[in-house]
Amino acid sequence: AAGVIQSPRHLIKEKRETATLKCYPIPRHDTVYWYQQGPGQDPQFLISFYEKMQSDKGSIPDRFSAQQFSDYHSELNMSSLELGDSALYFCASSGGAGTRGTQYFGPGTRLTVL
Amino acid sequence: GNSVTQMEGPVTLSEEAFLTINCTYTATGYPSLFWYVQYPGEGLQLLLKATKADDKGSNKGFEATYRKETTSFHLEKGSVQVSDSAVYFCALSVPGQGGKLIFGQGTELSVKP
Numbered sequence: 394a395a396g397v398i399q400s401p402r403h404l405i406k407e408k409r410e411t412a413t414l415k416c417y418p419i420p421r422h423d424t425v426y427w428y429q430q431g432p433g434q435d436p437q438f439l440i441s442f443y444e445k446m447q448s449d450k451g452s453i454p455d456r457f458s459a460q461q462f463s464d465y466h467s468e469l470n471m472s473s474l475e476l477g478d479s480a481l482y483f484c485a486s487s488g489g490a491g492t493r494g495t496q497y498f499g500p501g502t503r504l505t506v507l
Numbered sequence: 508g509n510s511v512t513q514m515e516g517p518v519t520l521s522e523e524a525f526l527t528i529n530c531t532y533t534a535t536g537y538p539s540l541f542w543y544v545q546y547p548g549e550g551l552q553l554l555l556k557a558t559k560a561d562d563k564g565s566n567k568g569f570e571a572t573y574r575k576e577t578t579s580f581h582l583e584k585g586s587v588q589v590s591d592s593a594v595y596f597c598a599l600s601v602p603g604q605g606g607k608l609i610f611g612q613g614t615e616l617s618v619k620p
Contacts, residue, residue, distance in 0.1 A: 426607060435596060435610035436551070449605030483550060487606060494539065494606050498551040 395419055397486050397499035405505045406474050414469040414502045418486030424448070425467040426496060427459060430481040442467055474506045509534045509604075513597050513611035520587055520618050528582040528614045530571075530597035538599040540564075540573055540580040541608065545594045554582075554595070587618045 398417040406412050418425050424443045428436035438451035442461035453459075456474075461467045471478060481503050485496040514529040532538065542554040542564070555564030560575035569584045580597060597611040 424606065428608075435612050436608070438607040438609070441605055441607060443605075449607055451607060485551075485608075494600065495541075495553060495556060496606070496608060497553065498543075500550040 397484055397497055399482075399484050399499035399502050401502060402500065403503050403505075405507065407507055408474055408476065410474050410506075412471045412474060412504060414471070414482055414484075414504070416467045416469070416484030416486075416499060418465050418467070418484075418488075419497055421488065422486035422497075423465065423488040424486060425461055425465070426485040426487070427453075427467070427469050428483040428485065430483060430501075432480070436483060439469070471504075476506050479504060479506045509538070509599065509601055509609050511597050511599055511609055511611035513595075513614050516594075516613070516615040518614060518616050520616070522589055522618055522620050523586045524618075526582070526584040526587045526591075526616070528595055528597075528616070530580045530582065530611060532578050532580065532597075532599050534578075534599055534601050536601050536603070537575075538601045540571070541598045541600070542569070542571055542580070542582050543596045543598060543610075545596065545613070547593070551596065587616070589618045589620055592616055592618045 426441040427439040430436040439453040543551040557564040557573035
């Protein structure tokens with residue numbers, strides 16, 4: 394079965410640079426969630442989209458923005474990167490008949506800020 | 508606010524031992540409860556879930572029962588294997604709050620042969 398795809402899998406950036414993370418949800422899923430997991434931490438919710446509209450917002454810095462496109466893929470844009478942004482970024486999708494809101498996670502993008 | 512508390516790790520067991528990882532929650536309304544597993548270097552995989560009181564989720568020999576009276580969702584397995592070594596996260600989502608998951612801090616399980 395198709396899973397959530399994230400790209401890139403690894404990303405290394407310098408401080409103050411910009412990064413763009415991409416997420417391709419499971420086909421026919423209409424909701425995308427973004428989470429940030431720091432080293433040894435639990436995942437923290439950043440933002441979510443339903444049918445291309447932002448549906449909820451968590452602890453996402455103002456330096457970050459995200460959107461969901463007409464094909465339901467989503468992008469997380471991160472500017473003025475800081476050392477503390479180094480983390481694993483997960484995308485999850487949900488929707489479609491029978492899933493009852495269960496979220497399915499991608500493999501994550503590991504961002505390292507030097 | 509809504510929160511999840513898990514027993515601290517790491518938990519180290521011998522193969523074929525009985526596993527319990529405690530999870531309690533605080534939530535408004537009637538949350539759905541989940542256990543996710545994260546193997547080293549990988550993403551989060553849904554292990555099991557329960558959406559209402561007294562539901563039992565089960566998968567791959569793991570099970571957990573939604574106990575509203577004790578606000579708990581403890582994970583159990585009768586006989587663990589080395590391949591079960593991973594970090595286990597308990598999580599909840601509250602209806603009407605966009606579906607976001609709130610995670611516990613995770614419990615690392617290490618199973619020795």
